Amino acid sequence: MLLRLLFCCLLSLLAVSGPLHAAPPAANAPLPHNGATVLLDGKEIFTIASGVLSFTPSDRAQAISKRLQAVAHDRLLNLDQIALSDHETSTDIVLHDQVLMTVTDQDAAANGRNRQELAQDLTERIRTAITAYRTERSARTLAIDAAKALAVTVVLATLLAMIRRLFPRLTAQIETWRGTRIRTIRFQSIELLHEDRAVAILLTMLRFCRILLVLGLFYLYIPLVLSFFPWTAGLADRLFDYIETPVVKVWHGVTTYLPNLFFVAVIAVCTHYVIRFSRFLFSEVERQNITLPGFYPDWALPSFKIVRFLIIAFAVVMAFPYLPGSDSPAFKGISVFLGVLFSLGSSSAVANVVAGVILTYMRAFCVGDRVKIADTMGDVIEKNLLVTRIRTAKNVDVTVPNAMVLGSHIINYSSSAQLILNTTVTIGYDVPWRQVHQLLISAAGATERILAEPRPFVLQTALNDFYVSYELNAYTDAPSAMASVYSALHANIQDHFNEAGVEIMSPHYSTLRDGNMTTIPADYLPADYQPPAHRITQVKP
Numbered sequence: 001m002l003l004r005l006l007f008c009c010l011l012s013l014l015a016v017s018g019p020l021h022a023a024p025p026a027a028n029a030p031l032p033h034n035g036a037t038v039l040l041d042g043k044e045i046f047t048i049a050s051g052v053l054s055f056t057p058s059d060r061a062q063a064i065s066k067r068l069q070a071v072a073h074d075r076l077l078n079l080d081q082i083a084l085s086d087h088e089t090s091t092d093i094v095l096h097d098q099v100l101m102t103v104t105d106q107d108a109a110a111n112g113r114n115r116q117e118l119a120q121d122l123t124e125r126i127r128t129a130i131t132a133y134r135t136e137r138s139a140r141t142l143a144i145d146a147a148k149a150l151a152v153t154v155v156l157a158t159l160l161a162m163i164r165r166l167f168p169r170l171t172a173q174i175e176t177w178r179g180t181r182i183r184t185i186r187f188q189s190i191e192l193l194h195e196d197r198a199v200a201i202l203l204t205m206l207r208f209c210r211i212l213l214v215l216g217l218f219y220l221y222i223p224l225v226l227s228f229f230p231w232t233a234g235l236a237d238r239l240f241d242y243i244e245t246p247v248v249k250v251w252h253g254v255t256t257y258l259p260n261l262f263f264v265a266v267i268a269v270c271t272h273y274v275i276r277f278s279r280f281l282f283s284e285v286e287r288q289n290i291t292l293p294g295f296y297p298d299w300a301l302p303s304f305k306i307v308r309f310l311i312i313a314f315a316v317v318m319a320f321p322y323l324p325g326s327d328s329p330a331f332k333g334i335s336v337f338l339g340v341l342f343s344l345g346s347s348s349a350v351a352n353v354v355a356g357v358i359l360t361y362m363r364a365f366c367v368g369d370r371v372k373i374a375d376t377m378g379d380v381i382e383k384n385l386l387v388t389r390i391r392t393a394k395n396v397d398v399t400v401p402n403a404m405v406l407g408s409h410i411i412n413y414s415s416s417a418q419l420i421l422n423t424t425v426t427i428g429y430d431v432p433w434r435q436v437h438q439l440l441i442s443a444a445g446a447t448e449r450i451l452a453e454p455r456p457f458v459l460q461t462a463l464n465d466f467y468v469s470y471e472l473n474a475y476t477d478a479p480s481a482m483a484s485v486y487s488a489l490h491a492n493i494q495d496h497f498n499e500a501g502v503e504i505m506s507p508h509y510s511t512l513r514d515g516n517m518t519t520i521p522a523d524y525l526p527a528d529y530q531p532p533a534h535r536i537t538q539v540k541p
Helices: 002-016 057-073 105-111 115-136 139-176 195-227 233-286 297-322 329-345 347-362 402-407 433-445 479-499
Strands: 036-040 043-048 082-086 090-095 098-104 185-187 190-193 370-373 376-383 387-392 397-401 410-412 419-428 457-463 467-476
Touching: 036 057, 036 115, 043 057, 043 115, 057 098, 057 115, 082 115, 090 115, 098 105, 098 115, 105 115, 139 195, 190 195, 195 233, 233 297, 297 347, 347 376, 347 397, 347 402, 370 387, 370 479, 376 397, 387 402, 397 402, 419 433, 419 479, 433 457, 433 467, 433 479, 467 479
Parallel strands: none
Antiparallel strands: 036 043, 082 090, 090 098, 185 190, 370 376, 370 410, 376 387, 387 397, 419 467, 457 467
């Protein structure tokens, strides 16, 4: 209540401060506003509409203003001694022996009045204006103005002190409401607004109100104090104009923009529902509830993103003419500048986006596929318009730009339901090839993740100088486990060949059969195995 009372006192002082410095009262008959203005202390007294001889109306107005300023400063001059001196074609307004101004027949004709009546009216205006000028600068008036300024300053200091004490208490009070009056807002199990966040929002609003209130008090205080004194009264009006003019312009711009705002709102609502309908349509295509010939379900999500971008771009183009300032040269210049920056700095990004769209509709791979792109092999964990991310067998994530993916050869191990794994061994000519085939197929059958159907098969890929190359081909449905399947397959091949007593001499192996152990590990040899000794054969002459 006390804060409100002091604020009302401040406004009342603002209301009563005007009459001491108001413009001089006008005479009964109004003067025309076209022409040069005669001013005293920056306030308009009357206007000069015609010139005299070589003097223009502006020259006459400036000369009269200087004379009146000099008379107003000299308090020894009695204003009651201002008199009229009539001549044949003019009337002079004089003070002692000084002519303040001359009223001509042209002046009277411009005002549509009699010359003597016009001169009498101007005399009253001059006397009133000079009297007001001297009154404003009298010791009594200045003392009253100083007292008003002091009172307003005291009121301002009191209000600021109250604000300084009040707002910390309000802050502490809001803090005590945490968990009691201010609680977390939930919708079923979804947390919409946590109590800490709600308290932070209220405290931010409170600080904003405090700043706004302090600025408002200073906005009233500074021009009000300046308006008390005649030397700064014009500056006070100017300060008010500095703040009032942009506020009025903003308000006028807002009210003028309201019809356009309805157009923008309609475009935004229509765009929202068109996007929702597009999302529903593509979601149904993705769930295969809607089937389009030649359109794959995995195209639904990227196609929706492209369609959504096009819809938003079209809506922006439609709403652009209704945006405030869209026709201004500054807005157009900024738009061109941003367009140039985007075109110069986003060439690689645009190339990646185009490559991402092409890869989407190429269907070269999907998320989760085991692929090899250039020298990188792993599982695809993310695919977007800009990059493709691959996680290798070592759990390393590799980010490849889509432009590079499109320019490289892509090997997709998951594109087929059954991937053929192949490995090659070389066996000497002394081992029957049918036995080698059987051993390889049995090793494949003993390996996990190798399918029994289709059956594994063996190809003899080369008959080399010292050995035969056998290629084992086996089917698997786990391309992501290629490394572990290959490792288990190679281990089983070694076990089966060792158990059968077949040496894997790959790629080259040389030995002396007499006196050297076989290459089969000792675990697979009989307990009484002895390396054969050297034999010496006598050659008869």
